[in-house]
Amino acid sequence: MLKDPIPSPVSQLELPIARPPMPDRNAANGGRSFYFFDFDDNVMRLDTTIYIFSRTTNEEMALSTRRFAEAHPLLGKPGRYQDFEVRLDDATGSYRRFRDLGGAELDGKRQPFVEDLAKALDKGDVLWKGPSWSFFYHAVFNGRPVAVITARGHAPETLASGIDLLRERGLLAAAPNYLGLYPVSHPGVRAKLGDAATDRSIPELKRRAIIDAVRIAMQRYGENPYHRFGMSDDDPRNVALAVAAMTELKARYPENAFFVINTSSEPAHKTEILVDRTATEALPFAAQLKLFDE
Numbered sequence: 670m671l672k673d674p675i676p677s678p679v680s681q682l683e684l685p686i687a688r689p690p691m692p693d694r695n696a697a698n699g700g701r702s703f704y705f706f707d708f709d710d711n712v713m714r715l716d717t718t719i720y721i722f723s724r725t726t727n728e729e730m731a732l733s734t735r736r737f738a739e740a741h742p743l744l745g746k747p748g749r750y751q752d753f754e755v756r757l758d759d760a761t762g763s764y765r766r767f768r769d770l771g772g773a774e775l776d777g778k779r780q781p782f783v784e785d786l787a788k789a790l791d792k793g794d795v796l797w798k799g800p801s802w803s804f805f806y807h808a809v810f811n812g813r814p815v816a817v818i819t820a821r822g823h824a825p826e827t828l829a830s831g832i833d834l835l836r837e838r839g840l841l842a843a844a845p846n847y848l849g850l851y852p853v854s855h856p857g858v859r860a861k862l863g864d865a866a867t868d869r870s871i872p873e874l875k876r877r878a879i880i881d882a883v884r885i886a887m888q889r890y891g892e893n894p895y896h897r898f899g900m901s902d903d904d905p906r907n908v909a910l911a912v913a914a915m916t917e918l919k920a921r922y923p924e925n926a927f928f929v930i931n932t933s934s935e936p937a938h939k940t941e942i943l944v945d946r947t948a949t950e951a952l953p954f955a956a957q958l959k960l961f962d963e
Contacts, residue, residue, distance in 0.1 A: 693813070695895035699895060701890050703814045703899070704813050705898070706801060707902040708819040711902060712802055714798070719733075720763045724752055738904065764854070766781040767782075767823070768781070782827050783831045783834065786831040786835075800937060809842065809844075821853075821854060822852055824852070824857075864877075877914075880917065883898055883918050887922075898915070898928070899928040900928070908933070912929050930952070
Protein backbone atom coordinates (compact mmCIF):
# COMPACT_ATOMS: atom_id res chain seq x y z
CA MET A 670 0.00 0.00 0.00
CA LEU A 671 1.33 3.44 -0.92
CA LYS A 672 1.85 5.99 1.83
CA ASP A 673 1.61 9.75 1.54
CA PRO A 674 3.40 12.10 3.93
CA ILE A 675 1.47 13.84 6.69
CA PRO A 676 2.19 17.58 6.89
CA SER A 677 3.62 19.06 10.06
CA PRO A 678 0.97 20.32 12.50
CA VAL A 679 0.54 23.89 13.69
CA SER A 680 1.16 24.46 17.40
CA GLN A 681 -1.84 25.23 19.60
CA LEU A 682 -1.82 27.09 22.89
CA GLU A 683 -3.34 25.32 25.90
CA LEU A 684 -5.85 26.96 28.20
CA PRO A 685 -5.14 26.75 31.92
CA ILE A 686 -7.48 24.22 33.52
CA ALA A 687 -7.35 25.71 37.05
CA ARG A 688 -9.60 28.72 36.50
CA PRO A 689 -13.15 29.69 37.46
CA PRO A 690 -16.01 29.21 35.01
CA MET A 691 -16.77 32.28 32.91
CA PRO A 692 -20.38 33.47 32.74
CA ASP A 693 -21.82 34.01 29.29
CA ARG A 694 -21.37 37.61 28.18
CA ASN A 695 -25.14 37.99 27.67
CA ALA A 696 -26.28 35.91 30.64
CA ALA A 697 -27.90 38.91 32.35
CA ASN A 698 -30.27 39.21 29.37
CA GLY A 699 -30.96 35.48 29.09
CA GLY A 700 -28.68 35.08 26.09
CA ARG A 701 -26.53 32.04 25.40
CA SER A 702 -23.49 31.49 23.21
CA PHE A 703 -23.75 28.43 20.98
CA TYR A 704 -20.60 26.84 19.57
CA PHE A 705 -20.61 24.66 16.44
CA PHE A 706 -17.44 22.76 15.52
CA ASP A 707 -16.11 20.76 12.65
CA PHE A 708 -13.91 18.13 14.32
CA ASP A 709 -11.08 16.84 12.07
CA ASP A 710 -8.14 19.23 11.62
CA ASN A 711 -10.14 21.85 13.55
CA VAL A 712 -10.68 20.59 17.10
CA MET A 713 -8.27 17.65 16.79
CA ARG A 714 -5.83 16.26 14.29
CA LEU A 715 -6.37 12.53 13.93
CA ASP A 716 -4.41 10.16 11.74
CA THR A 717 -7.59 8.75 10.20
CA THR A 718 -6.63 7.53 6.76
CA ILE A 719 -8.46 8.11 3.49
CA TYR A 720 -7.67 5.74 0.62
CA ILE A 721 -7.61 6.42 -3.10
CA PHE A 722 -7.41 3.58 -5.63
CA SER A 723 -5.56 3.01 -8.87
CA ARG A 724 -8.00 2.36 -11.71
CA THR A 725 -5.50 0.09 -13.47
CA THR A 726 -3.95 -1.94 -10.61
CA ASN A 727 -6.47 -1.47 -7.75
CA GLU A 728 -3.53 -0.50 -5.56
CA GLU A 729 -4.61 1.84 -2.78
CA MET A 730 -2.78 4.93 -1.54
CA ALA A 731 -3.28 6.05 2.07
CA LEU A 732 -3.61 9.82 2.56
CA SER A 733 -3.96 12.03 5.60
CA THR A 734 -7.09 14.19 5.65
CA ARG A 735 -5.09 17.31 4.81
CA ARG A 736 -3.26 15.59 1.97
CA PHE A 737 -6.52 14.20 0.62
CA ALA A 738 -8.01 17.71 0.58
CA GLU A 739 -5.11 18.74 -1.67
CA ALA A 740 -5.24 15.61 -3.85
CA HIS A 741 -9.00 15.34 -4.33
CA PRO A 742 -9.36 18.04 -7.04
CA LEU A 743 -6.42 16.44 -8.91
CA LEU A 744 -7.85 12.93 -9.14
CA GLY A 745 -8.15 11.79 -12.75
CA LYS A 746 -6.20 14.78 -14.06
CA PRO A 747 -2.70 14.72 -15.60
CA GLY A 748 -0.10 14.37 -12.90
CA ARG A 749 0.57 12.24 -9.85
CA TYR A 750 -3.10 11.37 -9.23
CA GLN A 751 -4.25 10.84 -12.82
CA ASP A 752 -4.83 7.11 -12.36
CA PHE A 753 -6.52 7.39 -8.95
CA GLU A 754 -10.14 7.56 -7.88
CA VAL A 755 -12.38 7.59 -4.82
CA ARG A 756 -14.45 4.46 -4.09
CA LEU A 757 -17.52 4.79 -1.90
CA ASP A 758 -18.08 1.32 -0.47
CA ASP A 759 -18.38 1.84 3.29
CA ALA A 760 -16.62 -1.43 4.14
CA THR A 761 -13.74 -1.42 1.64
CA GLY A 762 -13.67 2.01 0.04
CA SER A 763 -11.98 5.35 0.48
CA TYR A 764 -13.75 6.43 3.65
CA ARG A 765 -13.91 3.15 5.52
CA ARG A 766 -12.04 4.56 8.53
CA PHE A 767 -14.66 7.30 8.71
CA ARG A 768 -17.48 4.77 9.16
CA ASP A 769 -18.45 2.41 11.98
CA LEU A 770 -17.65 -1.28 11.82
CA GLY A 771 -20.97 -3.06 11.51
CA GLY A 772 -22.72 -0.19 13.25
CA ALA A 773 -21.30 -1.19 16.66
CA GLU A 774 -18.11 -2.46 18.25
CA LEU A 775 -17.10 -5.69 16.55
CA ASP A 776 -15.60 -8.52 18.64
CA GLY A 777 -14.49 -6.00 21.26
CA LYS A 778 -12.52 -3.94 18.78
CA ARG A 779 -13.07 -0.21 19.14
CA GLN A 780 -14.60 1.76 16.33
CA PRO A 781 -12.08 3.52 14.03
CA PHE A 782 -12.94 6.98 15.40
CA VAL A 783 -12.40 5.93 19.01
CA GLU A 784 -9.25 4.02 18.09
CA ASP A 785 -7.75 6.90 16.10
CA LEU A 786 -8.60 9.42 18.81
CA ALA A 787 -6.95 7.26 21.49
CA LYS A 788 -3.81 6.91 19.35
CA ALA A 789 -3.69 10.67 18.85
CA LEU A 790 -3.86 11.30 22.59
CA ASP A 791 -0.81 9.10 23.10
CA LYS A 792 1.24 11.66 21.17
CA GLY A 793 2.40 15.04 22.38
CA ASP A 794 -0.42 17.56 22.56
CA VAL A 795 1.18 19.78 19.94
CA LEU A 796 0.55 16.96 17.45
CA TRP A 797 -3.15 16.41 18.07
CA LYS A 798 -4.53 19.80 19.08
CA GLY A 799 -6.23 21.56 16.20
CA PRO A 800 -6.57 25.33 15.78
CA SER A 801 -9.93 25.37 17.62
CA TRP A 802 -8.96 23.08 20.50
CA SER A 803 -8.77 25.88 23.08
CA PHE A 804 -12.05 27.28 21.77
CA PHE A 805 -13.64 23.82 22.18
CA TYR A 806 -12.16 23.37 25.65
CA HIS A 807 -13.46 26.79 26.69
CA ALA A 808 -16.98 26.00 25.47
CA VAL A 809 -17.08 22.67 27.30
CA PHE A 810 -15.49 24.02 30.50
CA ASN A 811 -18.15 26.74 30.70
CA GLY A 812 -21.10 24.53 29.81
CA ARG A 813 -21.87 26.30 26.55
CA PRO A 814 -24.23 24.38 24.22
CA VAL A 815 -22.04 22.64 21.63
CA ALA A 816 -22.80 21.01 18.28
CA VAL A 817 -20.24 18.87 16.45
CA ILE A 818 -20.82 19.00 12.69
CA THR A 819 -18.47 16.67 10.83
CA ALA A 820 -18.23 14.94 7.46
CA ARG A 821 -17.68 11.60 9.21
CA GLY A 822 -20.23 8.81 8.88
CA HIS A 823 -20.07 7.25 12.34
CA ALA A 824 -23.14 7.01 14.53
CA PRO A 825 -23.58 10.05 16.79
CA GLU A 826 -23.07 7.72 19.76
CA THR A 827 -19.64 6.79 18.42
CA LEU A 828 -18.63 10.45 18.24
CA ALA A 829 -19.77 10.92 21.84
CA SER A 830 -17.79 7.86 22.96
CA GLY A 831 -14.62 9.11 21.34
CA ILE A 832 -14.94 12.64 22.70
CA ASP A 833 -15.62 11.19 26.16
CA LEU A 834 -12.05 9.83 26.12
CA LEU A 835 -10.92 13.44 26.43
CA ARG A 836 -12.83 13.73 29.70
CA GLU A 837 -11.58 10.35 30.94
CA ARG A 838 -7.98 11.42 30.39
CA GLY A 839 -8.49 14.75 32.15
CA LEU A 840 -8.25 16.84 28.99
CA LEU A 841 -11.82 18.11 29.31
CA ALA A 842 -13.28 19.18 32.63
CA ALA A 843 -16.68 17.64 31.88
CA ALA A 844 -18.72 16.01 29.15
CA PRO A 845 -19.85 18.54 26.52
CA ASN A 846 -23.28 20.10 26.83
CA TYR A 847 -24.37 18.74 23.47
CA LEU A 848 -26.87 20.65 21.42
CA GLY A 849 -26.40 18.07 18.69
CA LEU A 850 -24.01 15.63 17.05
CA TYR A 851 -24.08 15.72 13.24
CA PRO A 852 -21.82 13.19 11.49
CA VAL A 853 -23.45 14.15 8.21
CA SER A 854 -22.37 11.09 6.19
CA HIS A 855 -24.23 8.76 8.56
CA PRO A 856 -27.41 7.45 6.86
CA GLY A 857 -29.67 8.35 9.77
CA VAL A 858 -28.26 11.86 10.03
CA ARG A 859 -28.55 12.34 6.27
CA ALA A 860 -32.21 11.33 6.44
CA LYS A 861 -32.81 13.72 9.33
CA LEU A 862 -31.31 16.51 7.21
CA GLY A 863 -33.61 15.71 4.28
CA ASP A 864 -31.11 13.70 2.22
CA ALA A 865 -32.55 10.19 2.25
CA ALA A 866 -31.46 9.84 -1.40
CA THR A 867 -27.83 10.50 -0.31
CA ASP A 868 -27.19 12.85 -3.24
CA ARG A 869 -26.28 16.03 -1.34
CA SER A 870 -22.70 17.25 -0.92
CA ILE A 871 -20.95 17.37 2.43
CA PRO A 872 -20.87 21.20 2.50
CA GLU A 873 -24.61 21.27 1.76
CA LEU A 874 -25.29 18.76 4.53
CA LYS A 875 -23.22 20.84 6.93
CA ARG A 876 -25.24 23.91 5.91
CA ARG A 877 -28.43 22.05 6.78
CA ALA A 878 -26.95 20.85 10.06
CA ILE A 879 -26.16 24.42 11.11
CA ILE A 880 -29.73 25.47 10.39
CA ASP A 881 -31.07 22.46 12.28
CA ALA A 882 -28.81 23.15 15.29
CA VAL A 883 -30.05 26.74 15.49
CA ARG A 884 -33.63 25.48 15.31
CA ILE A 885 -32.97 23.16 18.24
CA ALA A 886 -31.23 25.94 20.17
CA MET A 887 -34.23 28.23 19.79
CA GLN A 888 -36.61 25.46 20.86
CA ARG A 889 -34.54 24.36 23.85
CA TYR A 890 -33.41 27.75 25.16
CA GLY A 891 -36.13 30.00 23.79
CA GLU A 892 -35.88 32.68 21.13
CA ASN A 893 -33.80 35.49 22.59
CA PRO A 894 -32.17 38.35 20.65
CA TYR A 895 -29.06 38.02 22.84
CA HIS A 896 -28.21 34.49 21.66
CA ARG A 897 -24.96 34.21 19.69
CA PHE A 898 -24.00 31.46 17.22
CA GLY A 899 -20.61 30.56 15.76
CA MET A 900 -19.34 27.81 13.45
CA SER A 901 -15.64 26.87 13.24
CA ASP A 902 -14.36 24.87 10.24
CA ASP A 903 -11.05 24.38 8.43
CA ASP A 904 -12.38 23.56 4.93
CA PRO A 905 -12.99 26.63 2.72
CA ARG A 906 -15.80 24.82 0.87
CA ASN A 907 -17.60 24.14 4.12
CA VAL A 908 -16.91 27.67 5.32
CA ALA A 909 -18.60 29.12 2.23
CA LEU A 910 -21.82 27.21 2.85
CA ALA A 911 -21.60 27.91 6.59
CA VAL A 912 -21.65 31.61 5.68
CA ALA A 913 -24.66 30.91 3.45
CA ALA A 914 -26.43 29.13 6.32
CA MET A 915 -25.68 31.94 8.75
CA THR A 916 -26.86 34.51 6.20
CA GLU A 917 -30.16 32.67 5.89
CA LEU A 918 -30.44 32.52 9.68
CA LYS A 919 -29.58 36.20 10.09
CA ALA A 920 -32.51 37.06 7.81
CA ARG A 921 -34.75 34.94 10.04
CA TYR A 922 -33.29 36.19 13.33
CA PRO A 923 -31.90 39.68 12.56
CA GLU A 924 -31.21 40.59 16.20
CA ASN A 925 -29.03 37.55 16.89
CA ALA A 926 -25.28 37.43 16.25
CA PHE A 927 -23.87 34.90 13.76
CA PHE A 928 -20.20 34.16 13.07
CA VAL A 929 -18.17 31.78 10.92
CA ILE A 930 -14.52 31.09 11.79
CA ASN A 931 -12.25 29.80 9.02
CA THR A 932 -9.29 27.97 10.58
CA SER A 933 -7.74 26.70 7.34
CA SER A 934 -4.67 28.89 7.88
CA GLU A 935 -3.01 31.05 10.52
CA PRO A 936 -4.33 33.56 11.31
CA ALA A 937 -7.92 32.37 11.36
CA HIS A 938 -10.55 34.60 9.79
CA LYS A 939 -13.76 35.53 11.55
CA THR A 940 -16.72 36.51 9.39
CA GLU A 941 -19.62 38.19 11.14
CA ILE A 942 -22.94 38.00 9.32
CA LEU A 943 -24.72 41.34 9.36
CA VAL A 944 -28.16 42.16 8.02
CA ASP A 945 -26.91 43.69 4.78
CA ARG A 946 -23.32 42.46 4.49
CA THR A 947 -20.55 40.37 6.01
CA ALA A 948 -17.49 41.65 7.84
CA THR A 949 -14.30 39.58 7.96
CA GLU A 950 -11.21 40.09 10.12
CA ALA A 951 -8.02 38.14 10.73
CA LEU A 952 -7.81 36.58 14.18
CA PRO A 953 -4.83 34.65 15.60
CA PHE A 954 -5.83 31.18 16.80
CA ALA A 955 -5.06 32.11 20.41
CA ALA A 956 -7.55 35.01 20.26
CA GLN A 957 -10.61 33.01 19.22
CA LEU A 958 -12.22 33.30 22.65
CA LYS A 959 -12.84 36.97 22.00
CA LEU A 960 -15.51 35.95 19.51
CA PHE A 961 -18.02 35.24 22.24
CA ASP A 962 -17.18 35.58 25.88
CA GLU A 963 -14.40 38.09 26.40
